[in-house]
Structures are given as C-alpha cells and as structure tokens.
Amino acid sequence: MSDSPIWHPFTQHGLGEPIPQVARAEGAALYTADGRRIIDAISSWWVTTHGHCHPRIMAAVAEQAGRLDQIIFAGWTHEPAEAVAQGLRAVMPPELTRVFFSDSGSTSVEVALKMALGFWANRGEPRHRILVLEHSYHGDTIGAMSVGARGVFNAAYAPLLFDVGTIPFPAESAEQACLDALEAECAAGVVAAFIVEPLVLGAGGMLVYSAEVLVEMAAICARHGVLFIADEVMTGWGRTGTLLACEQAGVVPDILCLSKGLTGGAVPLAVTMAREPIYAAHWSADRARMFFHSSSYTANPIACAAAAANLAIWRDEPVGERVATLAARQAERLAAAATLPNVANPRALGTIAAFDIAVPDAGYLSDLAPRLLAHFREAGVLLRPLGNTLYVMPPYCIGEDDLDAIWSEIGRAVATIA
Numbered sequence: 001m002s003d004s005p006i007w008h009p010f011t012q013h014g015l016g017e018p019i020p021q022v023a024r025a026e027g028a029a030l031y032t033a034d035g036r037r038i039i040d041a042i043s044s045w046w047v048t049t050h051g052h053c054h055p056r057i058m059a060a061v062a063e064q065a066g067r068l069d070q071i072i073f074a075g076w077t078h079e080p081a082e083a084v085a086q087g088l089r090a091v092m093p094p095e096l097t098r099v100f101f102s103d104s105g106s107t108s109v110e111v112a113l114k115m116a117l118g119f120w121a122n123r124g125e126p127r128h129r130i131l132v133l134e135h136s137y138h139g140d141t142i143g144a145m146s147v148g149a150r151g152v153f154n155a156a157y158a159p160l161l162f163d164v165g166t167i168p169f170p171a172e173s174a175e176q177a178c179l180d181a182l183e184a185e186c187a188a189g190v191v192a193a194f195i196v197e198p199l200v201l202g203a204g205g206m207l208v209y210s211a212e213v214l215v216e217m218a219a220i221c222a223r224h225g226v227l228f229i230a231d232e233v234m235t236g237w238g239r240t241g242t243l244l245a246c247e248q249a250g251v252v253p254d255i256l257c258l259s260k261g262l263t264g265g266a267v268p269l270a271v272t273m274a275r276e277p278i279y280a281a282h283w284s285a286d287r288a289r290m291f292f293h294s295s296s297y298t299a300n301p302i303a304c305a306a307a308a309a310n311l312a313i314w315r316d317e318p319v320g321e322r323v324a325t326l327a328a329r330q331a332e333r334l335a336a337a338a339t340l341p342n343v344a345n346p347r348a349l350g351t352i353a354a355f356d357i358a359v360p361d362a363g364y365l366s367d368l369a370p371r372l373l374a375h376f377r378e379a380g381v382l383l384r385p386l387g388n389t390l391y392v393m394p395p396y397c398i399g400e401d402d403l404d405a406i407w408s409e410i411g412r413a414v415a416t417i418a
C-alpha cells in the first residue's frame with residue numbers, strides 16, 4: 001500500500017504499480033519530480049493539442065486569475081465566456097448558433113442528451129429513445145455510461161444505466177448493416193437522438209469508419225427528424241486532421257460536444273453547441289420550459305480565458321499545417337511498424353495512428369496492457385494501450401526525434417513482449 005491517500009482513476013492500486021510524480025511539462029515533454037524526461041505520446045489522455053504549457057494559454061490563465069476567478073453563470077456573464085462563445089461561432093458551423101458551457105467531456109454529453117429530451121418534451125412529443133454506436137465511449141457519468149458500450153468498465157453500475165438502441169459498428173464489411181439498423185430504428189418514430197463519435201471511436205479501440213457512412217447516418221437521422229449528436233470531445237480541435245471530424249463528411253450535427261482541446265488541454269472546460277430550433281424549443285416566458293442544467297463552475301472565467309487563448313492560437317498560428325505535418329509523419333511511422341510481426345490492423349486518421357497486437361488472449365483484462373505500460377514507463381514514454389490496441393496521439397508540437405523515440409520504443413515492445 002502506498003502512503004498517498006489518493007485514489008487514482010482507472011487504476012488498480014492492488015497491483016502496486018509505480019505512480020510517477022510529474023513536476024512540470026513543456027511541449028511534448030513531462031518532467032518527473034526525480035528528474036526524468038517522459039515523452040507524452042497520448043497528449044495526457046488526448047487533451048493537449050498545441051503542447052503543454054503553451055505560453056499564450058498560460059499567460060491568459062495568469063492574467064485572468066488576477067482579475068476574476070469565479071462567478072455564478074446563471075443570470076450572470078463575463079467577458080472571457082462571451083469571447084469564447086463568439087470565437088466558437090466564428091469557427092464552428094454557422095448552423096450551431098448556441099453555446100452551453102460545462103466542465104468535462106462527460107458533462108457535455110449529459111447536456112447534449114438532456115437538450116435532446118428537453119427539445120422533444122417542450123414540443124409536446126416526448127421522444128426519449130437514444131441510439132448509440134456499438135463500441136462507443138462517451139464518458140463515465142451515469143448518462144454518458146448509458147450511451148457507451150457495456151462491459152467490465154460499467155458492469156457493477158448496470159442497474160443505473162438506461163436502455164439504448166445499439167447500432168452495429170460500421171466496419172468495412174458491415175457498413176450496410178449499420179445503416180439498415182439505423183434506418184429501422186429511426187423509422188419507429190420514437191427516437192429522440194443518435195449520438196456518435198465521428199469517424200473514430202476512441203476508447204473503443206481507435207476504430208475508424210468512413211466519412212461516407214457518417215454522411216449516410218446524418219441523412220437517415222435528418223429524414224426521420226432524429227437529432228444527430230456529434231461527440232467531438234476526442235476528435236475535435238484537429239485530432240483527425242480537420243478542426244472537426246464532421247467536416248470531412250460535410251456533416252453539421254444538431255448538437256455538438258467539445259472539450260479536451262477546447263482549452264488546448266490546459267484546464268477543464270466543455271461546451272455543447274446546438275442548432276437554433278433546440279434553443280427555441282426551450283425559449284419561453286414559461287419557466288417550466290427552461291433548460292434545467294447547471295454546475296457550480298459553469299463557464300469558469302479562468303477556464304474560459306484559456307479557451308479564448310486556444311481560439312486565438314487557432315486564428316493566428318499555422319495549427320492546420322502542424323496537424324498536417326504530424327499526420328504525415330505518423331502515417332510514415334505506422335507504415336514501418338505495420339511490417340513488424342504481430343502488428344495487425346494498422347489504421348491512421350489525422351494525428352492518430354493505431355494498430356492491434358495480434359496475441360491470443362487480448363481482452364482488456366489480459367496482462368498484455370499492464371506489461372506494455374510497464375515497458376513504456378521504464379522507457380520514458382507515456383503510452384497507454386487500450387487492451388491489445390496501441391495508439392500514438394501526441395501533441396501537435398512534437399519534434400521528429402521524440403516521435404522517432406516513441407516508434408522505436410514501440411518496435412522494441414512489440415518484439416519483446418508480444
């Protein structure tokens with residue numbers, strides 16, 4: 001047992017694995033309290049886009065912290081929140097006219113689901129069925145778990161989760177089956193919304209599907225008046241090569257969830273953006289029709305200042321070029337890794353590169369992932385396999401040397417461990 005009273009997330013303390021203490025970070029590097037340099041190959045759980053401690057974001061946080069720390073957001077507003085909302089309106093699809101703040105990816109999903117049900121309830125047509133994609137992950141709060149894949153992660157909490165309709169994942173061989181199932185579900189006329197991770201399912205194993213399927217899925221929803229929710233918590237802010245993954249399909253969702261890279265990954269913040277009819281369904285002189293959702297730190301000014309700085313970086317700096325360069329480098333490294341024995345299903349999308357390690361017992365609880373984790377921890381690389389899936393998703397500022405170091409360590413791990 002360690003001396004620390006901390007209970008860490010997604011950590012089995014009974015395994016006694018070391019928990020390194022990080023003292024500072026810069027760019028793609030983390031520095032531990034005992035002086036080691038670690039390459040952050042997964043952007044600290046997919047959040048860090050421009051790099052750790054980006055000077056403009058840090059300056060904005062410091063400046064805001066000296067001016068206004070926190071203010072209730074029900075019935076009050078402040079300049080950083082207004083700047084973020086206007087900034088989002090300028091870069092996100094124009095159809096998404098409304099911005100609702102929350103604190104994490106999971107809460108942005110809860111908000112999206114409540115907006116969808118509120119929309120139908122206020123129209124006097126109380127639809128409540130939610131459709132989800134097989135293998136999805138949308139977070140760990142009760143609603144977000146309900147719309148995610150069921151498994152070892154949430155088996156203990158299953159009695160609390162609500163029923164959803166699960167649409168088969170559109171793997172290349174199952175695209176039509178996916179679309180047929182969606183069409184059949186939507187045709188029943190009781191579906192409130194369909195929530196998807198556009199183009200790549202993250203925690204489900206970096207599973208990639210085609211933009212054409214995304215187009216069709218959105219079209220089916222539109223035909224049946226089913227709200228289309230895009231959870232771009234992981235895919236947003238350049239991860240898949242474009243600002244939003246939906247862009248690659250020319251799809252504009254009815255509701256959009258953003259978090260992680262919203263602040264460049266520096267501090268927690270999320271938004272749920274909605275089309276005007278969803279807001280209009282709640283707009284009334286009748287208080288019973290308002291959107292009943294809040295949390296204490298909604299639109300925290302310091303977090304909003306970080307998000308405003310992130311938007312300014314996207315506006316002023318060649319972020320798109322950095323993303324394209326990293327995407328090309330990742331594709332090269334993945335192609336080389338794909339020739340190694342035991343490497344299966346190589347796949348890449350934008351800055352994300354992933355593959356599976358072909359071993360017989362590869363479930364989430366097999367000992368492969370902890371062994372890989374230990375290997376990378378000792379090698380000074382922060383990588384966190386998903387079962388037998390290894391993926392690299394670094395900050396966009398990562399240098400060639402660090403990227404080479406990650407991939408050569410992957411080569412060594414695959415050779416020695418698999």
Ligand code: PLP
Pocket residue numbers: 046104105106107109137138139140197202203231232233234235259260
């Ligand atoms: N949605 C997606 C697609 C995610 O990948 C995640 C987290 O990885 C979430 C929602 C939940 O975000 P958070 O961990 O900030 O609650």
